[in-house]
Amino acid sequence: MLNQRLSQKLLQKLSPQQIQLMKLLQVPTANLEQRIKEELEINPALEESLSDYDEKEDLSEPEQIRDEEDEQFEESNAEDDFADSLDVQEYTKDDTDYYNDGDDYKGKEEKKQTPFAIGKSFHDFLDEQLALLEMDEKEWEIADQLVGSIDDDGYLRRELDAIVDDLAFQKNLTTTEAEIEEVLKLIQRFDPPGVGARNLQECLLLQLERRTKTPSVKIAQKIIEDHFEAFTKKHYDKLLRALDIDEPTLKKSIDEILHLNPKPGGAGESSSSINHQTIIPDFTVENNNGELEVLLNGKNAPDLRISDSFKEMLTSYGKGAMKDKKQKEAVVFIKQKIDAAKWFIDAIKQRQHTLFVTMEAIVFFQKEYFLSGDEMKLRPMILKDIAEITSLDISTVSRVANSKYCQTEFGVFSLKHFFSEGLQMESGEEVSTREVKMILEGFITAESKSKPLSDEDLTEKLKEKGYNIARRTVAKYREQLNIPVARLRKEL
Numbered sequence: 206m207l208n209q210r211l212s213q214k215l216l217q218k219l220s221p222q223q224i225q226l227m228k229l230l231q232v233p234t235a236n237l238e239q240r241i242k243e244e245l246e247i248n249p250a251l252e253e254s255l256s257d258y259d260e261k262e263d264l265s266e267p268e269q270i271r272d273e274e275d276e277q278f279e280e281s282n283a284e285d286d287f288a289d290s291l292d293v294q295e296y297t298k299d300d301t302d303y304y305n306d307g308d309d310y311k312g313k314e315e316k317k318q319t320p321f322a323i324g325k326s327f328h329d330f331l332d333e334q335l336a337l338l339e340m341d342e343k344e345w346e347i348a349d350q351l352v353g354s355i356d357d358d359g360y361l362r363r364e365l366d367a368i369v370d371d372l373a374f375q376k377n378l379t380t381t382e383a384e385i386e387e388v389l390k391l392i393q394r395f396d397p398p399g400v401g402a403r404n405l406q407e408c409l410l411l412q413l414e415r416r417t418k419t420p421s422v423k424i425a426q427k428i429i430e431d432h433f434e435a436f437t438k439k440h441y442d443k444l445l446r447a448l449d450i451d452e453p454t455l456k457k458s459i460d461e462i463l464h465l466n467p468k469p470g471g472a473g474e475s476s477s478s479i480n481h482q483t484i485i486p487d488f489t490v491e492n493n494n495g496e497l498e499v500l501l502n503g504k505n506a507p508d509l510r511i512s513d514s515f516k517e518m519l520t521s522y523g524k525g526a527m528k529d530k531k532q533k534e535a536v537v538f539i540k541q542k543i544d545a546a547k548w549f550i551d552a553i554k555q556r557q558h559t560l561f562v563t564m565e566a567i568v569f570f571q572k573e574y575f576l577s578g579d580e581m582k583l584r585p586m587i588l589k590d591i592a593e594i595t596s597l598d599i600s601t602v603s604r605v606a607n608s609k610y611c612q613t614e615f616g617v618f619s620l621k622h623f624f625s626e627g628l629q630m631e632s633g634e635e636v637s638t639r640e641v642k643m644i645l646e647g648f649i650t651a652e653s654k655s656k657p658l659s660d661e662d663l664t665e666k667l668k669e670k671g672y673n674i675a676r677r678t679v680a681k682y683r684e685q686l687n688i689p690v691a692r693l694r695k696e697l
Contacts, residue, residue, distance in 0.1 A: 226552045230559060230604040234502050235485045241509070244549055250515040250542035251549060254508035327357060327470050334395045340388075346378055347388045351401070359400045359470030360408065361389070399469035406433050412465045424448060424458040436462070439695050456697040486612035488564045490575055497575050499564050501557060509550050515539055559597065563605045564620075566594040571623050578615035585627030585637045628672070641672055642682050649688055654696040662691075 232240050245251055331352045340348060350372055354363045363371075365382040372378040393401040398415050402408035409429045416422045428436050428444060435443045436459075445455055489500040519539045568575055570590060573582040588606070592599045606620040625637040648666055652658045658666070660683065664676045688694070 226555050226559075227601075227604065229552050229556045230601065231607060233485070233608040233610075234487045235483075241553075248542055248545050248549070250512050250539070251509060251546040252512045254510050327359070328352065328355070331355065331392075331395060331400070335392075338391060340391075343378065343380070343384075344388055346376055347372065347380060347385055348392060350376070351385070351389055351392055355392075355401060355470070357470050358468040359397065359402070361401050361403050365389075397466065397469040399466060402469075405467060406430075408467065408469065409462060409465050412469075413461070416461070421454070421457040421461050424450065424454065425461040428458060429462065439693055441695075441697060452697055459697065484610050484617055486617055487560065487609045488611040490564075490568055490611060490613050492576060492614060495576065497568050497572065499561065499568055501561050501564075509546075509553060511543060511546050511550075515543055519543070559601065560605055560609070562595050563591060563597065563602060564611065566591045567620065567623055569594065574623070575613060578613070580643060581640050583623065583625060583637045583639055586624050587626065588624065628674070636672075638682070641667070641674065642686055644670065644672070645679065645682055646686055646688070649683075649694070652694075654694070657691040657694040659691045 229237075229240070245253070335348055335352055338345075338348065350368060351361065354368060354371075355361050365385050368385055369380060369382060372380055389401060393411055395401065398412040399408040400411075402411055406429060410426065413422060413426050413429065427448065432444055432447055435447070441452075441455065445452065448455070450458075485502065487502050489502070491498045491500065519536065567586075570586055571584060573584070574580070588599045588602045591597075591602045595602070606624065609620045610617055611620060611623075625639045628636055628638050628641055644667065645663060648658060648663055660676050660680045663683070664674060664679045667674050667679065683690075
């Protein structure tokens with residue numbers, strides 16, 4: 206039996222230029238310079254413009270020479286099909302004015318060096334202390350493995366039996382968990398206090414052991430050692446009964462615990478945080494007497510051009526008949542590199558344009574906020590709103606908003622900060638969910654710490670202000686604000 210089916214598929218194919226642009230749009234300003242350096246390394250036909258003189262210099266050949274080259278090249282085209290598709294003039298003409306377009310987007314011309322924090326990493330600090338220990342070779346190998354297994358928070362989260370296997374396979378060292386435990390005790394004496402702990406409970410106990418043994422510290426040790434679960438769940442009544450103490454004494458002991466560091470590794474710079482402390486704004490929004498002006502960071506508008514040497518090489522090859530195979534291959538290579546350079550320059554230029562028009566649309570939409578800095582004046586705004594203003598695709602707007610920052614008079618913000626969903630009040634007015642979150646945060650800040658507001662209480666308070674929101678929505682907003690439930694906010 207013959208079974209025939211007719212199907213229709215809609216496929217979208219992106220050109221190399223479009224793919225390149227999409228990738229460049231996702232690159233933040235901090236990484237754009239590195240991306241350009243990579244392109245400069247792999248494509249010798251692309252180079253940076255070093256001065257304004259270089260950019261305005263006439264690199265084109267005199268008209269008479271061009272005409273002679275064209276005649277010679279046309280003769281060779283009649284003899285060879287390959288040369289028929291190649292236009293030397295197209296690749297040798299001066300396109301500098303077309304590519305250098307940084308001023309159109311009011312980019313800052315001053316090129317500043319980005320300062321990066323140079324400091325000692327957390328693991329470097331541990332290694333320095335490790336070098337001061339007096340141990341035999343076996344103990345030192347174990348200690349080195351343990352220090353290397355400590356994460357950036359300062360915890361040893363790897364099981365001891367797994368470390369035994371690591372030493373056996375990596376260093377051909379036979380040991381036991383008991384031996385590792387003894388070496389670990391030495392490492393747990395390192396600074397910062399609490400380092401090398403295997404869990405939060407052990408971390409807090411290690412820190413309390415170094416404190417002066419006051420009555421509050423002694424009770425705090427008992428709480429962490431014997432009543433840790435009750436403490437984490439804030440069952441203060443149970444703690445009062447179990448320890449047979451009054452409320453002020455318990456409060457002093459809990460204050461001792463709250464002043465401990467749950468992440469001792471954060472006391473120094475982690476290896477992963479070095480060189481990632483500085484945010485480079487992609488945009489600057491200035492208020493000039495009520496008129497908002499968008500400035501594009503100068504690093505988003507680099508001056509690039511086609512290499513003069515490649516133009517000259519293509520011109521010299523074009524003077525011949527190109528009957529030689531190697532000569533043809535050389536021309537093809539030069540043509541490909543020049544094409545790639547043009548595509549990259551075009552992509553950079555398009556990136557500038559897309560970034561600029563998107564930011565202008567955001568400023569236009571959130572004008573009241575940029576004039577006042579009051580987050581309560583942030584309008585509900587989604588990607589679709591900006592896409593409609595700019596006539597860009599929603600995915601393109603999303604790429605622009607991702608990992609981009611804007612400097613304002615009120616601070617540096619991620620572009621995602623200006624986007625929020627809308628919520629309709631009982632009056633019919635639409636407000637931003639960020640406004641609701643700020644009001645919610647205000648309720649929690651002003652609440653009684655001995656009797657914090659539950660999600661139901663918060664829902665009722667919001668309804669009194671005209672925000673008709675379900676309890677589960679209030680719980681979702683509270684979690685987004687990283688605020689725990691009422692039980693965990695309770696204090697003595």
